[in-house]
Amino acid sequence: MKLDSSKTDVYYLLLDLDDQQKREALEKLQKQHPSLYKQVAPLVAAEMSDQLDQIFQFTLEHSASQQVDYTNRQIDKYRILHEIGRGGMGVVYAACRADEAFEQKLAIKFLQSDLAPILSQQALFQEAQLLAKLNHPNIAKVFDGGIHNESVYIVMEQIEGQSLADYDKTQLNKNERLQLVVQLCNALEHSHQQGVVHGDLKPDNILIDSNQQVKLIDFNLTQKTNQDSNSQLIAFNKEYASPEQQSQATLTPLSDIYSVGKLLNWLFPNERTLSDLWAIQHHATDLAPTKRYSSIDKVRLDIEAVLSKRPVSQKKSIPFYPSLRLFQRNPITSSLCLLLALSGAFFTHFLVAKNQQLQKEKQIAENMIFEVSSMMFHSKSLAAQEMPLHAVVDLTRRRILANPEIPKHIKHKLLLVMMTPIEEKAAPTPTQNES
Template sequence: MTSAVGITEIYYSLLDLDDKQKHRYLHQLQEQKPTLYRELMPLLTVEENSHLTELLNFNICSSGNANVDYTNQRIDKYLITHELGRGGMGVVYAACRADRRFEQKLAIKFLHHDMARIFDETMLFAEAQLLANLNHPNIAKVFDGGLHQKQVYIVMEYVDGRNLAELSAERTLNDDEKLRLFCQICSGVEHTHQKGIVHGDLKPENVLIDSEMHAKLIDFNLTQKIERTTTPIFALSKQYASPEQLAGEEVSPASDIFSLGELLKWLFPNQSEGSDIRYIQHKATQLVPSKRYLNVVQLRIDIENILSKHPISLRQKEILYTSRRLFQRHPTSSSLAALLLLGGMIFSSALVGKNQQLAKEKRIAENLVFEVTSMMFDAKSEAGQAMPVNVVLDLTRRRILSNPEIPKHIKQKMLLAMLTPSERTSDNQQVKSQH
């Protein structure tokens, strides 16, 4: 079977081809690699409905309402102050309470005007109500909603900051900052999944970062639970969308996990194959949903493990890796423990060696005693009288010298101990004459 990475690379390479080049390539692929062709085609079905996809990709500048400006206008009980930006779902303005009773900064998003013609406004408000039920520090809070000149708007928490893409362009984030922000994003997505909601359009532009480096999710895909027609409907970014989203299928928590994996690739590009982050990226972006992380909690915990220098779940069976992570967490105590272990091994080895040496010497001595005793007994029984001591000692010395098992220093001690008094006196005289 063709690898998932190969299919993904082919799909994204096709996006850069014109229709003629794409048709030629697919024709060759069908003839040469029919299995790969069949696996790739579901990802390309979205292209058959490109006219609707372009509409619902929410390129607000192409709309007939792009020139509408609500600056300084009063919408219901809110006063619009200035435009904040135009993005995925529509135009976002800064606003405040018109009656000035509460000093509260707000953001009001006016949804794409064409959405009201495609979707019933009741459905849109139902989706907005789902978002209003979310209450998490890493999700921009939804307070209110309404209809103005047949255009749906949503009143949200105002986040004083920039989106993740802008922040990364302005300054270089270190690895720990990226990982902490990613953990916050995962935490927000985790909360939405617990409430039965899928974000459906995770990307750097849909993550706001405030001045205290707190992440806030925005721009949820409000069309995700609305009943589909026979034509697929999207609100996504191709670079971060899961294969099932690109194929026009219904989004699921697994789709968000894939998008989180792509977001992690964006934050940490060109990771080596053996790095923890590369393992996590690969697991989260599997083409088959069931092969990804089972939930965002597992993904978040693995990222937290990198920050705390604990082993990630995907590599806990690697002994050398887990040992290295332990040393990274506790370098001083690990070093002392290693030294103590090494010292204990050396001491134990020395004791074992010494015991083996003593046992060997004991065995040699016992053998020598046995041989001398046997020699004296045999000599006595054959001749009828005891063998002279000097003869016994001479034979014993020869046996000692010829025995290869006896160490040299032991031989010297044994031979010196076996010298007769006359021999010792002769040796001493020789020594004195030499002086």
């Protein structure tokens, strides 16, 4: 092993050695190049502890700090202006066309040259070409790409704005934040249709311009090359990465759906349990991929349902829930309809009750007619028997009291009338002529 190599070269040479050879090489390195040993030893220790993602991140961050400065240089037909930012995967510069044929604000991202031993340049370049096929207003447009000094670079539109991570969320109300997520879902829907999974969704990779338009950037270019090379090194953010991505399984659009659910948790951390938004978050971040939303457009439709106060797909079967959302959507119209329905129900009940009352009064009248008719019928026979009138009235009173079809208040009134004394007419006095 050559000990005059750089830290990265030494580390990758050590990866090919067994444990015994690795220990011997490290002892030799410590004696001959102590400063280089101090840089390589943490990487080897992490690798021996199966912390490969830490190795990858450590290597890229260290490489980024030592990346060649391209400021004020011309790369192909582009002139580099100044650095915009840098991260684990590369450095981004503001640029323009060198020939000034077009006044176009560009951004050029140079991928780390240290990725070459892990991921082939050709594979990275093919991934960059795939991104160039994406054409959506919410995705940063990729115009061009190439290889310069063994570094793959990507030319894209320059976004004047700030990342969602740096954006002051307090400036946005709930609906405005949801609108940003809808735009993000639209961008992902387009990329998924083109067979491209983002693979690294996080607030830092979502830019917001001055018109509050989302621009999705930094697609994870290591995802497919990783699967092709059987490498275990995949770049992702553990806070937003799906369980299958963290276990280094094949990425699918369901992984992006999980990340969107995590972004919703980040945007709305205090959402009450069982609310519509909580139901979306919970469903999108299910640990089992098959239990999540089946596609990103279904996530978008549910978020749009929250914005328009319509039922979300996860709660449509709950009794009265659709009616509640209808009332929230159209409170005035719903209130008038409810008032009309209640008025109709009251009027119908009133008519039914009145009809029943009429039927009852009809029955009472018939019973009274029956009793009076009976009294008149029996009064003739009783008169023949010379029964006094008060006896006839008393008999009739008993019949009325015994009749269950006549209401008490009617009985009471009839009895009051019948209790009025009736004077019997005295028999005529015989005249002298009759005597």
